[in-house]
Amino acid sequence: MITADILTGAIRSGTSVMLASQGELLSERAGVINLGTEGSVLAGALGAFATTVWTGSPWLGALAGGVCGLLLSAIHAFLVISRGANQLATGLTIMFLGIGATSFLGRDFVSEQIVGFNPVAIPVLSDIPFLGDILFNHDPLTYLSVLLVPCLWYVLFRTRIGVILRSAGEREEVLFASGINPKLVRYLAVLAGGFLAGVGGAQLSLAFTHSWVENMAQGRGVVAVALVIFASWLPSRAMLGAYLFGAAQALQLTVQQQGLGISPFFLFMVPYVLTLVALLIVERRKHSNTPEALSRVLAGEGGG
Amino acid sequence: MKQPTFVPVGVSGGIGPFRSNWKPLFKQLLVWLSPFVVFGVFLLFYHVNPLRLYGSMVQSTFGDLYGLGEVLLKATPFILTGLAAALPAKAGLVNVGGEGQLAIGALFATGSAVFLLERFPAWLGIPIMLLAGALGGALWGMLIAALKVKGRLNETITSVLLNYVAGYTVAFFVHGILKDPESFNWPYSPEIAWTLRLPIFDGTRLHVGFIIAIVLAIVVWYVLAKTRLGFRIRVLGSNRHAAERAGMNVNRTYFWVLVAAGALAGIAGMIEISGIEGRLRPTTGVNYGYFGFLAAMLAWNHPLKLLGTSFLLGMISVAGNTLEIGSGLPASSATILMGLVLLFILGGRRRAKR
Numbered sequence: 001m002i003t004a005d006i007l008t009g010a011i012r013s014g015t016s017v018m019l020a021s022q023g024e025l026l027s028e029r030a031g032v033i034n035l036g037t038e039g040s041v042l043a044g045a046l047g048a049f050a051t052t053v054w055t056g057s058p059w060l061g062a063l064a065g066g067v068c069g070l071l072l073s074a075i076h077a078f079l080v081i082s083r084g085a086n087q088l089a090t091g092l093t094i095m096f097l098g099i100g101a102t103s104f105l106g107r108d109f110v111s112e113q114i115v116g117f118n119p120v121a122i123p124v125l126s127d128i129p130f131l132g133d134i135l136f137n138h139d140p141l142t143y144l145s146v147l148l149v150p151c152l153w154y155v156l157f158r159t160r161i162g163v164i165l166r167s168a169g170e171r172e173e174v175l176f177a178s179g180i181n182p183k184l185v186r187y188l189a190v191l192a193g194g195f196l197a198g199v200g201g202a203q204l205s206l207a208f209t210h211s212w213v214e215n216m217a218q219g220r221g222v223v224a225v226a227l228v229i230f231a232s233w234l235p236s237r238a239m240l241g242a243y244l245f246g247a248a249q250a251l252q253l254t255v256q257q258q259g260l261g262i263s264p265f266f267l268f269m270v271p272y273v274l275t276l277v278a279l280l281i282v283e284r285r286k287h288s289n290t291p292e293a294l295s296r297v298l299a300g301e302g303g304g
Numbered sequence: 305m306k307q308p309t310f311v312p313v314g315v316s317g318g319i320g321p322f323r324s325n326w327k328p329l330f331k332q333l334l335v336w337l338s339p340f341v342v343f344g345v346f347l348l349f350y351h352v353n354p355l356r357l358y359g360s361m362v363q364s365t366f367g368d369l370y371g372l373g374e375v376l377l378k379a380t381p382f383i384l385t386g387l388a389a390a391l392p393a394k395a396g397l398v399n400v401g402g403e404g405q406l407a408i409g410a411l412f413a414t415g416s417a418v419f420l421l422e423r424f425p426a427w428l429g430i431p432i433m434l435l436a437g438a439l440g441g442a443l444w445g446m447l448i449a450a451l452k453v454k455g456r457l458n459e460t461i462t463s464v465l466l467n468y469v470a471g472y473t474v475a476f477f478v479h480g481i482l483k484d485p486e487s488f489n490w491p492y493s494p495e496i497a498w499t500l501r502l503p504i505f506d507g508t509r510l511h512v513g514f515i516i517a518i519v520l521a522i523v524v525w526y527v528l529a530k531t532r533l534g535f536r537i538r539v540l541g542s543n544r545h546a547a548e549r550a551g552m553n554v555n556r557t558y559f560w561v562l563v564a565a566g567a568l569a570g571i572a573g574m575i576e577i578s579g580i581e582g583r584l585r586p587t588t589g590v591n592y593g594y595f596g597f598l599a600a601m602l603a604w605n606h607p608l609k610l611l612g613t614s615f616l617l618g619m620i621s622v623a624g625n626t627l628e629i630g631s632g633l634p635a636s637s638a639t640i641l642m643g644l645v646l647l648f649i650l651g652g653r654r655r656a657k658r
Contacts, residue, residue, distance in 0.1 A: 035460070075647065085650040088398045088460045089601055093650060096594055097643030103636040222464045229461070265476035272468045279462075280455045298458045 002258075006250045007134045014246020015142045016041065016204040016217075020224035021231070021238040022145075022152055023196025027073075028228050029156065030189030031169035031293030035091025036076045038221025039098020040069035040194045044201025046102045049212040052114045061116075062141060062202040069198020070191050072098055077190040081183050087297050095221065103214040110213065116206035117141060139207035141199065148196075152235045165189055169291030197221060223275050229298075230278045232289050241278060248274050335652035339644035346640070352631045360630070361623040371622075373508025377580070379611075379618030381406065381589060383517040384572035385596025386614055387524050388441075388565040390605040392459070394528055395561045396541040401448050401463030402569040403593025404470030405441035409570025411474050412440025413577050414584040415482060417496035426499045433500055434516075434574050441570015442563050444470060449562035453555045459562065467593065475586045482584065493584040502579040513575035518611065520568060525607035537561060569593065591639070595621070598646050617642060 020041050027034050034040075048065030052058050076094050079085040117139035126136040156162040164185055167174045172182035204220070205212055223245055231237035252267035290298070344354030364371040385402035392399040416436035421429040447466060451457045475491070484494040502511040528534035540547040540557055548554055576589045599617050603609035624638025 035464070079647065079651045083651045083653070085653065086398075090647075090650050092400060092460075092464075092594075092597065093601075093643055093646045096598070097640065097647065100636050100639030100643055104634055104640060107634055219465070219468045222461070226461050226465060229458075263476055263480065265472045265479065268472045268475075269469045272465050276451070276457075276462060276465055279457055280451070283456050 002254060004130060004134055005254055006247060008137070009250025009253060010243045010247035011134070011138060011142060012246070013208055013249040014243040015138075015145050016200040016208065017220050017224050017227065017245050018239050018242035019141075019145050019148070019200030019203060020197040020221055021227045021242050022148060022235060023069075023193035023200070024224050025193075025228045025231070025233060025235060025238055026152070026156075026165070026196070027186075027190045027193035028294055029169050029233055029291055030165050030186045031172075031291055032077070032080055032186055032190050033087050033091065033225065033294060033297050034073060034076050034094075034190060034193060035088060035222065035225055036073060036094025036098065037091075037193070037197045037224055038095040038217055038219065039102075040072045040094075040197035041201040041204065041217040041221040041224075042098045042102040042215070043072045044069040044198025045205035045216055046106045046109070046201075046212060047198065048202030049109055049112070049114065049205040050106075052116060052206060053109065053112050056115075058115070058117050058206050061206055062199055065202030065205075066195040066198040069201060070195040073190050073194020073197070076194075077187050081186050081190070099215055106212050106214060110211075112212065114206070114210060116210045117203075118207075139203070141203040141207055145199075145203070146239075149235050149239050156235070166291070169293050171292065197224070200224075219272065223271070226275050226279055230275070230282050232282065233291065234289075241275075244278065245271050245275060331652065335648050336645075339641065339648045342644055343641045347633075350631070350633060352627070352633065357623065357627065357631075360626055361619060364622065364626060365619050369507050370509075373505065373510035375615065375618040375622050376514050377508075377510050377618075378621045379614040380514045380517045380579070381572040381576060381592045382596045382599045382614035382617050383521055383611060384575070385569050385593045386599040386603070386610045387521060387596075387607060388445075388569035388572075388593075389597040389600035390603065390607055390610055391524055391528070391537075391568070392561050392565050393600065393605040394534075394541045395537045395557060396544060397452075397558065397562065398460040399445075399448065399463055399562060399565055400460055400593070400597055401445060401466060401562075401566065402572075402596045403589075403591070404463070404467040405444045405566040405569035406573040406576070406589045406593050407467075407470040407474045408444040409437040409441035409573030410577050410584055410588050411477055411482075411573070412570065413437035413574035414493050414496065415477070417500050417577070418482065418494055421500060422497050424497075424499065429497070429500045430502065430578065433578060434571060437570045437572075437574025437577075438567040439570065441573060442567040444570070445563045445566015446559075448566070449559040452562065453559050471586070471590075474584065474588070478584055478586055484583070491586055495583045496577065500578055501582065502575065509580070511575075511579035513579040516571070516575065520571070521607045521611055524568075528607065569596070572596075595642070598642055601646060602649055620645075 020037050024034060024037050044065035047068030048061040051064035052061035072094060076090055079090045080087050119137050119139055122136040126132040164175065164180060168182045168185040175182040175185065201217065204216065227238050227241040230241050248271035252270060255262055255267055256264055347354045347357060365375050366372060385406055388402040388405060389399055413433050413436050417433050421433060448459055448463045451462045452459045478491045478493055482493045484492055502513050504511045528537060536552060537557060540552065540554060544554065573589060577584060581588055595617055599610055599613045602613040620638050620641055624635040627633045627637055628635045
């Protein structure tokens with residue numbers, strides 16, 4: 001019973017991180033690291049929540065959440081791509097601005113209540129013992145996010161668009177030579193990333209908590225950025241990492257309910273420590289798929 | 305930071321002596337004014353007169369001694385956490401760990417004050433408490449440094465992740481063994497002995513910690529600008545490969561720079577406890593690490609310019625309180641203004657050269 005709870009919770013609370021990390025993966029594959037993802041997740045969570053309160057439709061909410069995340073990432077894209085600003089510093093500022101702006105604009109929504117997205121059991125499949133409940137009883141955004149992963153993989157590695165996007169992150173000279181503007185490609189990748197992070201935020205507020213709380217992302221956006229590195233820029237591994245983070249979150253809730261006498265604050269730390277450990281393990285195995293433009297940023301050269 | 309900087313002795317990007325200074329000056333002015341204009345428009349939507357707000361900001365800062373003291377009081381931790389960002393930045397590192405290092409520094413300082421220094425005289429107790437704070441911050445910085453040097457993990461990401469861990473560590477202690485037994489259910493530590501409180505200037509709430517921060521800023525500036533060690537750090541920051549080829553031990557420099565940065569932020573934590581709060585709460589110094597990072601960015605990571613930008617951020621923070629009391633806007637609106645200021649500065653800079 002407890003294992004089932006934790007595994008279900010892993011998916012439920014991991015989805016927001018997963019969406020954000022898929023978005024971040026797109027933008028990093030194009031050579032832009034966006035720590036502002038944290039801000040985009042928050043903007044998405046608030047935008048989605050507010051829209052759902054006003055219109056009553058969670059679908060419109062999710063869309064609005066995505067747009068809010070996109071708008072915030074547009075600032076990052078402009079400063080980094082057009083103005084050549086330091087990527088890490090700009091990202092942090094966006095994160096900061098996102099926290100400030102959402103807690104300011106969101107204060108009227110703290111006490112609001114919404115229906116939002118509720119779990120939809122898939123007929124037949126959800127009747128499978130044990131697995132049915134874990135895998136096939138989730139909110140619609142979660143199902144969509146799972147479908148997104150293979151699509152993203154296909155686009156990135158099997159289509160012309162994917163080649164263009166990846167060459168923007170590896171060798172922009174190649175794109176120049178074939179008459180494509182690498183800046184435009186990066187813009188689109190960062191905006192798409194912001195949109196996905198915003199939808200991740202929407203899942204957080206509309207399906208996971210059904211409420212808006214100041215600074216509710218609690219570092220999920222930052223974790224998403226870290227997970228992309230852990231995943232060595234592969235969508236499927238980023239998904240795995242996100243569910244691992246979700247499992248740590250779910251474990252914490254379950255252990256708290258069981259009252260095993262472990263301090264909740266230790267349990268709160270677990271997801272972050274786990275992310276760090278995962279990063280360490282991966283870094284030990286040498287990998288060569290770091291996008292070239294990105295490795296310059298991570299090595300402390302700022303890049304642009 | 306790759307951008308050319310205005311270091312007194314410039315290794316990177318020297319500024320030619322004969323260049324006309326008018327155009328850059330105008331541009332600088334525009335960059336500094338724009339965020340205030342944008343924020344002003346934002347305020348208009350909430351029926352707040354921006355000119356009156358900015359006026360009262362200046363008024364409450366320079367109007368009387370108490371107001372000035374409040375701004376300097378707010379600026380003090382920003383100077384120290386700003387140094388914690390600026391020093392590594394000179395070595396080419398983006399350290400955002402000031403937030404967590406301040407928290408752990410405050411934790412160590414409070415722990416030592418409550419369990420060890422209760423009966424110590426001030427002249428002995430306060431320095432020990434300061435060292436405890438520095439030690440706490442340094443240990444947290446060492447964690448980031450070890451992950452960087454041994455694990456080859458990017459320090460920006462690890463330091464942000466560790467900030468969350470630090471926050472929960474403080475919460476663990478103030479809910480646990482460091483909890484005030486007389487506090488009923490409120491999570492905070494017992495009050496530290498009055499002998500361990502920093503002396504306060506008459507007529508204000510400003511304490512000696514402000515002097516400590518300024519002295520440390522000057523020390524960091526001196527080390528960076530005038531010593532061989534500082535030269536090495538700046539060489540490493542402007543061209544890592546050159547530093548490697550010159551036979552420098554890059555990893556060792558990274559390691560100790562990050563540890564020193566942690567110690568500086570840890571001292572900020574101690575000053576918060578000993579100078580202002582008197583006890584540790586889960587909210588002690590929250591966001592100060594990020595504000596310090598912003599202050600350092602605004603100052604182009606120059607330790608002395610940092611004094612000025614910290615003062616500015618202090619003004620904006622105090623203005624946030626004015627906003628809350630005067631016009632019912634939450635204090636978080638001040639963070640929006642800060643974010644805007646920084647975005648314009650980041651975007652207004654000359655393009656980083658490849």
